[in-house]
Every structure is written in structure tokens, then in C-alpha cells.
Amino acid sequence: MTGLLGNKVITQIGILVHDIDKVSQAYADFFGVTKPDAIITDTVDIAQTEYNGGPSPARAKLAFFDMGSLQVELIEPDEHPSTWRDYLDEHGEGPHHIAFVIEGMKEKITLLESKGFPLQQKGEYTGGRYAYMDTFKELKVLVELLENDKK
């Protein structure tokens, strides 16, 4: 029994916020770490962002905190349609996804879709790519796939 992902190690928890600067400072103070600089996801021409099957100019500010063997990722989305923006509008601030490192992104997306878990959003980042699969109905949280290029 290897499961659909071939992996069950949670590598990241993603949390949606309205004000990443303020929440980053709160995490830094609470956990006694330096406040990280927020980064911003690439523009659609570079990130090739697709949401619900079409390209989206949506971007987000991200900040990462190492919390043991996994990261907390704070996410402040812009106003364009994305899984981040729509989930934030619907659920309010709070956790959005758990992430897993996988191999073979295209095959994994096909497999998950065949099992009833639709692709919601995907894109590229420097060194890899991500995909959010809509597992909310079944798992009560979204699953993000992360594939990192071999170095």
C-alpha cells in the first residue's frame, strides 16, 4: 500500500493571510526566529500559472518558516482568481493546504484526476513546479504536489 502519492511525508503547511508582513512578524516573535523577507511568485509568463484550466495572472506573496521537518508557508494572494484568493474569500484566513514532494508531476496529476481529485491550480517556480489538487471534500484540506528538478 503506497498510496496515490507514493509519499506521506508532509513537507509544508500553507496558511492564507491578509497581511503577510504583520503575520510574519507575529510568527517571528512567537517562535523566536528572524522575520523572513516575503518573496513574490513569478508573473504568469514565467510561472505559467493555470487556475481551473486556464491561465491566470494571479500572484502571491510568500514567507517561509522552518518548523522541524516541515515549513509553514504564509500566503498573501493578490486580487486575481486563484486557489489562494478564492479559498481566502470563502473560508477566511487560516490553513489552506498540506504539501508533499512527489516525482512525475504529469503522471501524478493524471492519476489523481482519475480518482476524482481535480487539478485546481498549477505553476512553475525556480527549480520545480507545483500543483494544487482539490482533495477538500474527502480530506478536508487541499493537497499540494511539489516536484523539484534533479540537481
Add this chain to the structure above:
Amino acid sequence: MTGLLGNKVITQIGILVHDIDKVSQAYADFFGVTKPDAIITDTVDIAQTEYNGGPSPARAKLAFFDMGSLQVELIEPDEHPSTWRDYLDEHGEGPHHIAFVIEGMKEKITLLESKGFPLQQKGEYTGGRYAYMDTFKELKVLVELLENDKK
């Protein structure tokens, strides 16, 4: 900089659900593991459950999944007032808390309260005790403290 907890290793993500049997089966199928038996928290006389400063008869069914170095804890609360029931009623199903193992529960609760993070619920379990601190406004997720008795 050690932070308020003296620890930043996330040991658990707690997820609220309406039907623990159904969601446990979905996790088992998705991650390729055996469906665990749900356990039920102790009655108030044993658990000494306190919610918002007073005793509460609230109980919950729990199911645990090992996901790398941390656990996913599924939580199906009963109808009595608790952090689980009230958060579920307010936010719907989904992630509720991240948990950290700490030492010195009483002192940690006092310290966190002095920093503006109120105690929301606490109780005993076999081998230890827990406390949910209301960090939602600042961290956008609740923090649970877990103290395990020395063996």
C-alpha cells in the same frame, strides 16, 4: 531567541470533521495506510476538560495518521461546547490547530496568557495533558501545547 514555547517542531496538525469514519477511510485510501480505529476522549471526570474557564462534558472522537515526523489528527467533536465544536460551527470542516510538545504546562500557559494568548481549552489524557491557546488572531491557526509525563 528561543520563542515562547522553547520549541518550534510541529508534531501534529488537527483537522475538524463531521464524520470521522468517512474521512479516516478517505485518508487510508489516499495515503495507502490501514484505517485506524477512532478513539474517544475521556469523560470530564477523568479528562478534567475545561473550556473557556469552566468544566465541559465535551468529548471528541480522534483518529491519528503518521505523516512523516508529524501526525494528522482527525477530530469529530460531540455537541457540547468545546474549541472543537465552536470552531467547526464557525469555520466549517478543515484544519484547527498545530501542536507542539512543551515542558512545564502551567508555566507555559501563564507565559502565553501574559503575552496576550488566552487559554481556550485544556484537559488530561493518559500519559499527559493538552492546552489549546487562542493564537488565531495573530498566527491564523490555533496552537496546542502537549506535555507528556516522563516515563
